[in-house]
Amino acid sequence: MSHWTPELLSPAGSLEKLKVAVLYGADAVYLGGQKFGLRQASDNFTYEELAEGVEFAHSRGVLVYVVLNSFLHDKDLLELPEFLTLLVDLKIDAVIVSDLGVIETVLSLTDLVVHLSTQASCLNIESAKLWQQMGVKRIVLGREVTIQEARKIKEATRLEIEMFVHGSMCMSFSGNCVISNYTQGRDSNRGGCAHSCRFEYSLDFKNEDSMENKKAYFMSSKDLEGIRLLPEFIEAGIDSLKVEGRNKSHHYAGTISKVYSEALGHYKKHGHFLSDDMLNWESELRKVSHRDYTTGSLDVYAGVDSIYNQRVDEDNEYVVSGIVLEACVGKHLLVDVKSAFMPGDILEVMPFKTPIENLSVTFLESLSGVSLPKSKPGSVVKIPYILGAEKFNIIRKKA
Numbered sequence: 001m002s003h004w005t006p007e008l009l010s011p012a013g014s015l016e017k018l019k020v021a022v023l024y025g026a027d028a029v030y031l032g033g034q035k036f037g038l039r040q041a042s043d044n045f046t047y048e049e050l051a052e053g054v055e056f057a058h059s060r061g062v063l064v065y066v067v068l069n070s071f072l073h074d075k076d077l078l079e080l081p082e083f084l085t086l087l088v089d090l091k092i093d094a095v096i097v098s099d100l101g102v103i104e105t106v107l108s109l110t111d112l113v114v115h116l117s118t119q120a121s122c123l124n125i126e127s128a129k130l131w132q133q134m135g136v137k138r139i140v141l142g143r144e145v146t147i148q149e150a151r152k153i154k155e156a157t158r159l160e161i162e163m164f165v166h167g168s169m170c171m172s173f174s175g176n177c178v179i180s181n182y183t184q185g186r187d188s189n190r191g192g193c194a195h196s197c198r199f200e201y202s203l204d205f206k207n208e209d210s211m212e213n214k215k216a217y218f219m220s221s222k223d224l225e226g227i228r229l230l231p232e233f234i235e236a237g238i239d240s241l242k243v244e245g246r247n248k249s250h251h252y253a254g255t256i257s258k259v260y261s262e263a264l265g266h267y268k269k270h271g272h273f274l275s276d277d278m279l280n281w282e283s284e285l286r287k288v289s290h291r292d293y294t295t296g297s298l299d300v301y302a303g304v305d306s307i308y309n310q311r312v313d314e315d316n317e318y319v320v321s322g323i324v325l326e327a328c329v330g331k332h333l334l335v336d337v338k339s340a341f342m343p344g345d346i347l348e349v350m351p352f353k354t355p356i357e358n359l360s361v362t363f364l365e366s367l368s369g370v371s372l373p374k375s376k377p378g379s380v381v382k383i384p385y386i387l388g389a390e391k392f393n394i395i396r397k398k399a
């Protein structure tokens with residue numbers, strides 16, 4: 001008997017990361033085009049990349065959502081219809097929108113499915129009903145909502161409900177923040193957030209006798225990790241679990257998709273989770289770059305425990321050594337090198353469906369077969385073949 005599980009929605013910051021997320025088990029991916037999304041820094045998709053990405057995902061049964069969640073001025077809205085026509089032609093599965101003007105434009109000009117972005121900060125049933133009347137099919141709830149509150153919104157509206165399950169968090173009301181605008185001249189609500197909340201700030205107390213002036217990262221949030229709450233998400237009937245991180249690495253896109261997909265697949269088959277499996281999945285989630293983890297507001301409203309005030313850098317247990325471009329069975333792997341490694345190193349290969357395997361670099365060669373003392377990022381090299389390795393597998397190394 002198969003048990004119901006939510007959709008796993010992974011970030012696709014580039015065409016290559018889309019392929020990685022799809023192959024490592026995402027049920028759906030979300031991405032941004034060249035305009036109208038809130039991530040200027042990620043490698044937003046060109047039309048050609050979008051077409052290739054949609055074809056790649058759809059041919060594997062994976063859905064594609066396009067992010068249109070900037071708040072637009074009238075002059076920006078004028079450019080929107082042309083972009084919408086492209087999305088309709090590509091048969092994308094939904095657009096993720098927050099601006100009322102954008103929703104109105106999408107619904108009046110197209111039959112595209114509209115998902116309300118978390119930027120719209122929908123936190124309650126009445127708000128959800130209003131968005132529903134407007135024609136929104138799915139609501140990505142504000143991160144301030146608990147799973148139990150989300151369950152009530154779902155029950156009252158029967159709308160599709162999406163919640164964040166993993167990734168970095170914003171300490172403001174889901175992006176409704178202008179710290180970055182004021183301190184860096186970069187507009188958070190038009191894709192330019194400089195993550196000013198991650199900076200170190202000085203506290204300058206008026207009464208210098210009562211408290212020492214000190215520096216702190218008092219606005220930086222820990223990262224969200226909801227894997228232990230999967231039973232609650234499932235029980236509440238949450239339709240889609242979203243992973244944050246379009247600007248993050250291939251390692252992140254692959255690992256988070258693999259771990260959550262394995263966990264949901266396990267539940268689908270067995271109808272429960274085992275604590276040993278949960279420990280293994282948590283251990284894998286600690287191998288990607290992250291800050292300390294928190295469950296944010298998923299079970300109780302986030303408070304001081306969710307502040308990451310110790311340091312600004314993310315922990316980095318592993319680095320990506322490369323991505324497999326071709327597996328020549330029994331001979332070698334062709335690897336697109338992302339960071340340097342050398343003969344004698346022990347690497348780890350992450351297969352799509354099976355456990356991680358160690359790979360000893362007993363030889364390292366250029367494409368023409370010349371032995372190399374060290375791999376160079378950006379180059380393509382040959383290393384030993386390992387059984388089960390496939391194109392797009394991630395190869396990593398302990399930092």
Ligand code: SF4
Nearest residue numbers: 170172177193196197
């Ligand atoms: S600066 Fe921080 S709090 Fe403000 S929008 Fe960016 S991530 Fe959110």
